[in-house]
Amino acid sequence: xxxxxxxxxxxxxxxxxxxxxxxxxxxxxxxxxxxxxxxxxxxxxxxxxxxxxxxxxxxxxxxxxxxxxxxxxxxxxxxxxxxxxxxxxxxxxxxxxxxxxxxxxxxxxxxxxxxxxxxxxxxxxxxxxxxxxxxxxxxxxxxxxxxxxxxxxxxxxxxxxxxxxxxxxxxxxxxxxxxxxxxxxxxxxxxxxxxxxxxxxxxxxxxxxxxxxxxxxxxxxxxxxxxxxxxxxxxxxxxxxxxxxxxxxxxxxxxxxxxxxxxxxxxxxxxxxxxxxxxxxxxxxxxxxxxxxxxxxxxxxxxxxxxxxxxxxxxxxxxxxxxxxxxxxxxxxxxxxxxxxxxxxxxxxxxxxxxxxxxxxxxxxxxxxxxxxxxxxxxxxxxxxxxxxxxxxxxxxxxxxxxxxxxxxxxxxxxxxxxxxxxxxxxxxxxxxxxxxxxxxxxxxxxxxxxxxxxxxxxxxxxxxxxxxxxxxxxxxxxxxxxxxx
Amino acid sequence: xxxxxxxxxxxxxxxxxxxxxxxxxxxxxxxxxxxxxxxxxxxxxxxxxxxxxxxxxxxxxxxxxxxxxxxxxxxxxxxxxxxxxxxxxxxxxxxxxxxxxxxxxxxxxxxxxxxxxxxxxxxxxxxxxxxxxxxxxxxxxxxxxxxxxxxxxxxxxxxxxxxxxxxxxxxxxxxxxxxxxxxxxxxxxxxxxxxxxxxxxxxxxxxxxxxxxxxxxxxxxxxxxxxxxxxxxxxxxxxxxxxxxxxxxxxxxxxxxxxxxxxxxxxxxxxxxxxxxxxxxxxxxxxxxxxxxxxxxxxxxxxxxxxxxxxxxxxxxxxxxxxxxxxxxxxxxxxxxxxxxxxxxxxxxxxxxxxxxxxxxxxxxxxxxxxxxxxxxxxxxxxxxxxxxxxxxxxxxxxxxxxxxxxxxxxxxxxxxxxxxxxxxxxxxxxxxxxxxxxxxxxxxxxxxxxxxxxxxxxxxxxxxxxxxxxxxxxxxxxxxxxxxx
Numbered sequence: 001x002x003x004x005x006x007x008x009x010x011x012x013x014x015x016x017x018x019x020x021x022x023x024x025x026x027x028x029x030x031x032x033x034x035x036x037x038x039x040x041x042x043x044x045x046x047x048x049x050x051x052x053x054x055x056x057x058x059x060x061x062x063x064x065x066x067x068x069x070x071x072x073x074x075x076x077x078x079x080x081x082x083x084x085x086x087x088x089x090x091x092x093x094x095x096x097x098x099x100x101x102x103x104x105x106x107x108x109x110x111x112x113x114x115x116x117x118x119x120x121x122x123x124x125x126x127x128x129x130x131x132x133x134x135x136x137x138x139x140x141x142x143x144x145x146x147x148x149x150x151x152x153x154x155x156x157x158x159x160x161x162x163x164x165x166x167x168x169x170x171x172x173x174x175x176x177x178x179x180x181x182x183x184x185x186x187x188x189x190x191x192x193x194x195x196x197x198x199x200x201x202x203x204x205x206x207x208x209x210x211x212x213x214x215x216x217x218x219x220x221x222x223x224x225x226x227x228x229x230x231x232x233x234x235x236x237x238x239x240x241x242x243x244x245x246x247x248x249x250x251x252x253x254x255x256x257x258x259x260x261x262x263x264x265x266x267x268x269x270x271x272x273x274x275x276x277x278x279x280x281x282x283x284x285x286x287x288x289x290x291x292x293x294x295x296x297x298x299x300x301x302x303x304x305x306x307x308x309x310x311x312x313x314x315x316x317x318x319x320x321x322x323x324x325x326x327x328x329x330x331x332x333x334x335x336x337x338x339x340x341x342x343x344x345x346x347x348x349x350x351x352x353x354x355x356x357x358x359x360x361x362x363x364x365x366x367x368x369x370x371x372x373x374x375x376x377x378x379x380x381x382x383x384x385x386x387x388x389x390x391x392x393x394x395x396x397x398x399x400x401x402x403x404x405x406x407x408x409x410x411x412x413x414x415x416x417x418x419x420x421x422x423x424x425x426x427x428x429x430x431x432x433x434x435x436x437x438x439x440x441x442x443x444x445x446x447x448x449x450x451x452x453x454x455x456x457x458x459x460x461x462x463x464x465x466x467x468x469x470x471x472x473x474x475x476x477x478x479x480x481x482x483x484x485x486x
Numbered sequence: 487x488x489x490x491x492x493x494x495x496x497x498x499x500x501x502x503x504x505x506x507x508x509x510x511x512x513x514x515x516x517x518x519x520x521x522x523x524x525x526x527x528x529x530x531x532x533x534x535x536x537x538x539x540x541x542x543x544x545x546x547x548x549x550x551x552x553x554x555x556x557x558x559x560x561x562x563x564x565x566x567x568x569x570x571x572x573x574x575x576x577x578x579x580x581x582x583x584x585x586x587x588x589x590x591x592x593x594x595x596x597x598x599x600x601x602x603x604x605x606x607x608x609x610x611x612x613x614x615x616x617x618x619x620x621x622x623x624x625x626x627x628x629x630x631x632x633x634x635x636x637x638x639x640x641x642x643x644x645x646x647x648x649x650x651x652x653x654x655x656x657x658x659x660x661x662x663x664x665x666x667x668x669x670x671x672x673x674x675x676x677x678x679x680x681x682x683x684x685x686x687x688x689x690x691x692x693x694x695x696x697x698x699x700x701x702x703x704x705x706x707x708x709x710x711x712x713x714x715x716x717x718x719x720x721x722x723x724x725x726x727x728x729x730x731x732x733x734x735x736x737x738x739x740x741x742x743x744x745x746x747x748x749x750x751x752x753x754x755x756x757x758x759x760x761x762x763x764x765x766x767x768x769x770x771x772x773x774x775x776x777x778x779x780x781x782x783x784x785x786x787x788x789x790x791x792x793x794x795x796x797x798x799x800x801x802x803x804x805x806x807x808x809x810x811x812x813x814x815x816x817x818x819x820x821x822x823x824x825x826x827x828x829x830x831x832x833x834x835x836x837x838x839x840x841x842x843x844x845x846x847x848x849x850x851x852x853x854x855x856x857x858x859x860x861x862x863x864x865x866x867x868x869x870x871x872x873x874x875x876x877x878x879x880x881x882x883x884x885x886x887x888x889x890x891x892x893x894x895x896x897x898x899x900x901x902x903x904x905x906x907x908x909x910x911x912x913x914x915x916x917x918x919x920x921x922x923x924x925x926x927x928x929x930x931x932x933x934x935x936x937x938x939x940x941x942x943x944x945x946x947x948x949x950x951x952x953x954x955x956x957x958x959x960x961x962x963x964x965x966x967x968x969x970x971x972x
Contacts, residue, residue: 039562040609041563044564052560097592099591114586149564149565
């Protein structure tokens, strides 16, 4: 009866099935859902309005959390003089090979070359050294929303681009304990945000030394599992110890009157999260968006029968206004050039969580027809119940997406006790494999060389377990998450 | 009785009086109110949290207006290949001399140099050419919040810096009329925003050809008058005609099936508005912020007498929570190291619109003591009336700031009929001088050379008046606003 039942396949053939080529599927979804487009600048993408609207929701939800935990925003320069970059040894080694260099300004060669920021520790550190004089000036809790540039050879929209958007928090503290507390607080904030708002389960833990941020004392990360069984680093929180404070002379007079170096942290998530969303929830019909970050949570499609503009359309508008008034983000697609069937497929492809169809018969019955994007479940909803049922359905979709992704991760996580088991488990793209590790960078490198798997992180709060390293059979006290990763 | 009566002068001597040196006063306010700081990068500033919070309020209030008028946000690349910049002749002539050049990426010299965007017409135009195929794809109404770079020789925080933050709208339309309508709609939006939210009266009008945007068909602007009698361009809206559509081949099939070039516009305001705010409302005690964009609209200062932490402080916290609950942005300054008198001066310097002082005697009387930043009027407010009186006071302050600035502009606007009158009127920094102009660029240039005054704009909707050009005495049909400007 409803057009939902018509063959939709015709509309979505432009998207390669996931099972055929996941990577191709990803690029098809990015392009067809108009999330991003290639630009004439090598390695740089354009984030189109539909993709940017997701980013705006991510920003709003994260920014609220940062402010609720006492952080404020600021803005630091895009350019960094070469001499500043050189001040922290590990940092320069990590970043110098992948920066863009500005060598001319106006019609003059610059006396000192500038880099376009790949991250802002060095410029922030320079300013904190000016601002911090006494323990009373601490902590400094600043975040910045900005673009950064890292010269990449192989790029993929959202996942790895030469320029990307992110937030970078930079904090300075009086004691080592406070810096560690901040680092962990942000890690927990990222995890809660990813799981609640992106419906994306993540494992949180500490990076190995070889994967930590260049210049950090240690790095924590959250790692998500994508639909193809590869892991993706979704956010990092770095305890920088006193490394940057010493390099940039962030010093203060302590409570005991002695001059001390501050303890600093930095942390960030980026537009990469949009890539993570796509690959966590998407299916062969396209994008599936969690309601919390969907640009449109509900799409209303009028069924154009008879004098629908006088009958159906006003009802659709009234429903839109009702739902908008209670804070639901609603799109009414009343365009005339496309059929309802075309619209269903199009908005499914764009991942709108809930569709409402309104035709003359529905109105007679005082009801609208609803279709969930996640389960494709259909139901009739009495008009009088819409403002109750729609928010409840959106919550149910949000919860189901998380539950589904969590189940996927659980069924794609295994343990390996021996190297033979590990190597066998790492065939294909199995997801996470947990295994004991001795702590040596050499074993980590060999594991990567032989299986492509990297150590994602060492889980937080896991009990120290006596065991043998899966690679060298040496004594091991930690289990780590391994996976092939983006 | 109250500490308000104590000598405050001692606290603010760090700020140069406006009458002594307005330019020095401006820099003192920027520094002492912690709005911005110099960075180690030539010509680039750091926007500190207090300054950035003003920008966030500006962004929120403008972004809401853009969205309410059908615009969406997107993000375009920071870098632009040299060859793209070269496509629109006037545009390249206007911008090429002041761009930063990226010539190396990673460890390679680039085959084609990149510029760091000074504005994004050329990259946006390239993408619109890809996206627009049919009249059904129009209009495209996109805005971007971004950083841009213009290599400046002389810089001043907020007013002119090598890098600055802004929004740039870029729209494409089916007809010339629609593009003009959009250009004017945005101009009106900017004026309404500046006057309502920034309490800053502006004159709106069209730029002369020599002052229009490089590549535009024509440019409109809003111009404000600063406290030193100099004008400041506060926003521009450009009708680009078909210039960029032709250079970048933005073509579509029209309703009549013919292939046509689109009509485009662009428009922007920047962090310069923060400089404008400072110089419109500030006084010798520092910043005066309109409540609509003030980071803190109200500061509560507890009077620390007796066991104030058990008595006064809880009352202050309750007031803060009450006011916050009705949407007022409140700062409670309960720090112990500074005296109330110090706090009064400090928050006056930072321009907080309304101060509430709460001491044991106030509490006994069931009232708090209030002090307005704009008029310094003081009054006792019954606690029970706070949630009514505070919003009303904030509105009164907002209205008064606008009225005061408007009166200042009116008393600093004169008319000149002859060159002798004009030259005499332009002695010092008199504000706006209105005069007839023949339309010739030569007269405009001579006026500038002889008086430093530039033609700010030709007022909107002014009747065509028959007259004689103030400079050459030739026939003139328009009156224009002239001023010395930032």
